[in-house]
Amino acid sequence: MKGSQLMLFSYLTMIGVPILLWIISVTSPVPQTASLREALAVLVGIGSIVFGAVGMREVFLHGGKTNE
Amino acid sequence: MPKKVYDFRGKQSNISRLIRFDPEAFVHILFYRLLIPVSIIYGVVLLASLAFAGLGLVAKTLTIIVWILFTPQVFETAKAISVTGSRGIAFGHLNESYRFILRTRYSKKAGGYSLFPYLILALWVIGFIFAVVWWSI
Numbered sequence: 001m002k003g004s005q006l007m008l009f010s011y012l013t014m015i016g017v018p019i020l021l022w023i024i025s026v027t028s029p030v031p032q033t034a035s036l037r038e039a040l041a042v043l044v045g046i047g048s049i050v051f052g053a054v055g056m057r058e059v060f061l062h063g064g065k066t067n068e
Numbered sequence: 069m070p071k072k073v074y075d076f077r078g079k080q081s082n083i084s085r086l087i088r089f090d091p092e093a094f095v096h097i098l099f100y101r102l103l104i105p106v107s108i109i110y111g112v113v114l115l116a117s118l119a120f121a122g123l124g125l126v127a128k129t130l131t132i133i134v135w136i137l138f139t140p141q142v143f144e145t146a147k148a149i150s151v152t153g154s155r156g157i158a159f160g161h162l163n164e165s166y167r168f169i170l171r172t173r174y175s176k177k178a179g180g181y182s183l184f185p186y187l188i189l190a191l192w193v194i195g196f197i198f199a200v201v202w203w204s205i
Contacts, residue, residue: 017107018142021135022195028202041114041205048111048134055104 006054013051020044096140103137110134117205128203135196142192146185154181 020040027033078085083101086094110130117123150158155170158181162170170176 014141014145018138018192021131021138021199022191024205025195025199025203028198028204034205037205038118041118045111045115045118048107048114050111052104052106052108052111055100055107059101059104 006057009050010054010058013047013054017044017047017051020047092144096144099137099140103134103141106130106134106137114205124205127205128199131199131203132196135199139189139192143185143189146188150181150184153184154178158182158184 020043024037024040024044027037073080077089083094083097086097110127110133113123113130114127117127147159151160154160155174155176156162157167157170157176158178
């Protein structure tokens with residue numbers, strides 16, 4: 001059995017999105033970090049879409065396999 | 069040879085079969101399946117909210133929903149890191165004689181690994197409180 005290389009994105013976003021969300025959340029009370037939070041939010045946004053897209057392929061399209 | 073996707077526990081695609089023998093895995097997989105579509109919507113809304121300030125409240129609400137749905141994923145990811153980091157001694161369900169061999173061979177103890185997922189969960193809950201009270205982009 002060979003793992004899909006796409007799963008790298010799944011693992012990356014599975015760990016990365018929560019860490020970035022957490023950083024945005026705990027820096028929210030500090031007004032000076034507004035631009036940092038904005039930059040991280042862009043990464044979270046892209047990460048969430050990638051996480052959802054890879055998850056969609058993995059769970060609902062059964063990893064792209066059609067002959068199972 | 070096609071992969072067999074069912075056994076005495078029922079069809080593999082029927083995730084509710086997990087309730088009977090692994091409820092934690094059921095919660096994990098149920099929340100993951102809910103998270104997938106929500107995550108895509110959240111990503112789009114979050115990026116849009118950077119351009120249109122009016123979407124701020126929608127983004128905050130979705131953040132809270134995504135935060136709750138991500139909780140089992142964060143916990144299980146931390147648990148997986150504990151299992152691999154401790155060679156299965158923490159959360160590995162290994163039998164006593166095999167644990168003894170592992171400890172002797174690698175001088176490994178569960179140590180902080182058995183606490184690690186709970187520590188991460190505590191940090192995650194603290195972050196959630198910050199998000200509910202102060203979230204702003």
